[in-house]
Amino acid sequence: MRKDRLREIHTLSVIMSAEELFEAKGYEATSIDDIAYRTGISKSTLYVYFKSKQLIWDSIVCKYMELLLEDARKAAESKGSFENRYYKLCFDIADKFEAHPMFYKATLGAISMDMDQEIYKKIYDIGEQTNEEIARFIRSGIEEGKVRKDIDIYPAVIMMWSSISGIISMAIDKEEYLKMRFNTSKKEYLRKAFKMLLEGMV
């Protein structure tokens, strides 16, 4: 269908503009006018494609979740030692956080569990798949003998996930401070912190 194509193109370009603006100025400070103007369409046209500002945000969240899922899948499926895949995963995520300042807020905020809204259901599903991939990844670590056999896999998934996010987000928020106060670059700090986190699982 032509129509679907067109709709998709519009949808995507709105999301692109919104992403840039949300990242530059934050959700609240970005106006629908801004988004429409940057997209090159009229405000009313934008409303044809997105029923509300919130839904634009949710779409971006969804997109980000998909990126995370991809990273998790790579960690679970790709070749290489467990350690290598672990560091790869950590830094892949860190890169995304860095490239998209709103990544943290978007993927880790309390996400509405209102499953009536299609978008929230989708986001939830992607989250589940991601957990599943991380679980596979940890299991592969156990098989490789790099992770304790007695670990409780699902809590470990969540723990890993939340620690990684906590570590990355603080590394970004306090980059300046880390440099100034401890003369540690963000990258260096991250490597140390990820290492400490890993050793807890060994």
Add this chain to the structure above:
Amino acid sequence: MRKDRLREIHTLSVIMSAEELFEAKGYEATSIDDIAYRTGISKSTLYVYFKSKQLIWDSIVCKYMELLLEDARKAAESKGSFENRYYKLCFDIADKFEAHPMFYKATLGAISMDMDQEIYKKIYDIGEQTNEEIARFIRSGIEEGKVRKDIDIYPAVIMMWSSISGIISMAIDKEEYLKMRFNTSKKEYLRKAFKMLLEGMV
């Protein structure tokens, strides 16, 4: 002084109301009108005590930082084995996060480093003291032989800090999900996660 008392009472009750509202709806979505109404004073009166909305937020951040500092100090100074003090610290913080859902955003978000403003200077100083207490705590762990000698203390402080926050905040955000999906209570999950984190440092 009577007047100082009154001022303090007002200040505290504004902060209380604001805290509840910020927690329920977030900073942007909470209006000064809301805060004044919930405090039971007029908007103009509120402005007698707080020169701006931002300053209300900053005061809350400051208060939270002081609570954290207290916990850190207890961990560094109180008697008991390193492990016990560690778990005490983790759960003390978890309690605070739970009592104040905005704790995470308040204490870990990027805090202005504009040292001209008195309040930011104060917040920064409290943060420094807190780091120092955690460093003392870790050093006591080393002395006790419970933490590796070769650990890099300050990165470890930050790493510990960010992981703990990440873990707690996700535990709270996903409590319902953890129960439903893995039949794990938040408390149980937290204990496991904190344990994993600790073992990385051993």
Add this chain to the structure above:
Amino acid sequence: MRKDRLREIHTLSVIMSAEELFEAKGYEATSIDDIAYRTGISKSTLYVYFKSKQLIWDSIVCKYMELLLEDARKAAESKGSFENRYYKLCFDIADKFEAHPMFYKATLGAISMDMDQEIYKKIYDIGEQTNEEIARFIRSGIEEGKVRKDIDIYPAVIMMWSSISGIISMAIDKEEYLKMRFNTSKKEYLRKAFKMLLEGMV
């Protein structure tokens, strides 16, 4: 274009309302709400057409300056004796002052010389053209032998301008007083005053 028409209509009617209100209550005491209400549109709609209150004022100033320019041009170009053209000019301006009580404040107050703003540049240019027309007018008086040859034209332009405004604005402000105290009608007073200005008191 339909849309240009609409825009123009709105613009003009906002200016009309604002003019009446500024005249009745002054700039500061007139609120945007007042203007919108009197125009019969919502405040938000008003902001579609004027980006700020200041710009509404500036537009009115600009309009007034154009009216003055027209009068000056007529004085410089029309047929008739110098005296007749002089009195015509004076009373034309007086009529305008009367029709628009804020004329004085608008056209003679300190006008921003910030030439970056388009509107101020326009106002300045119109002022320059007006001075030029008055200069032509005075030169024609010299040619006719009705004005001293040795007069310094540009200071004379400004002097004439400011005296005429001073005279008219006081005549309007004190109309009631003139009648009551000296039994002189405004018109009669103005004729005498303009004559004195032309001939001097000596």
Add this chain to the structure above:
Amino acid sequence: MRKDRLREIHTLSVIMSAEELFEAKGYEATSIDDIAYRTGISKSTLYVYFKSKQLIWDSIVCKYMELLLEDARKAAESKGSFENRYYKLCFDIADKFEAHPMFYKATLGAISMDMDQEIYKKIYDIGEQTNEEIARFIRSGIEEGKVRKDIDIYPAVIMMWSSISGIISMAIDKEEYLKMRFNTSKKEYLRKAFKMLLEGMV
């Protein structure tokens, strides 16, 4: 009475502060808080002495009118030729306008003729006395043979008054412009303009 003394001192110091502030920032932009603070009393105390902000303004207007009356009286009574006294009067007024940017607005704005308010009655009376002094001054010019015998004295008073104000106020508002455009200093311009006013352009 002690009390009256004290009252007077307070009244005067409020007026002084207000004057400075009104001149620096204008009437609207000056708050009662500003005035009280600068006076060194509390806002509430200020209200003991002045029932409203408007009345503070009116008191200043009154004071200014008294200054004008003094100048007019000097012109009428002092020794010297008519011309000399004329220029003295003009420049005395110009000096006052310059020293007090709000002088113009204060003394020439349409003054309320609400004679119920004591202050307005006082202002009106001073205005009357001033006109009378100027009338005496012009009569002395006639006696000296420097002013036409057939002049209508009271209209001439008003005309002179309004022209002088118009000339001075434009000289101040456009000082920068006069310099830039015609390379004429304010003083030089004023002298020329006052001369033209005296002698007429014919």
Add this chain to the structure above:
DNA sequence: CATGAATGAGCGTTCATTCAT
């Protein structure tokens, strides 16, 4: 489908004024 036009609801902030003590 695309949009120009319009707006209601709200925002953070200010300030002249009142009043009990």
Add this chain to the structure above:
DNA sequence: GATGAATGAACGCTCATTCAT
């Protein structure tokens, strides 16, 4: 007499959203 405390009423301005065409 002096004041600290409190406030109602505005203010200029913004913005997500609706709707007729």
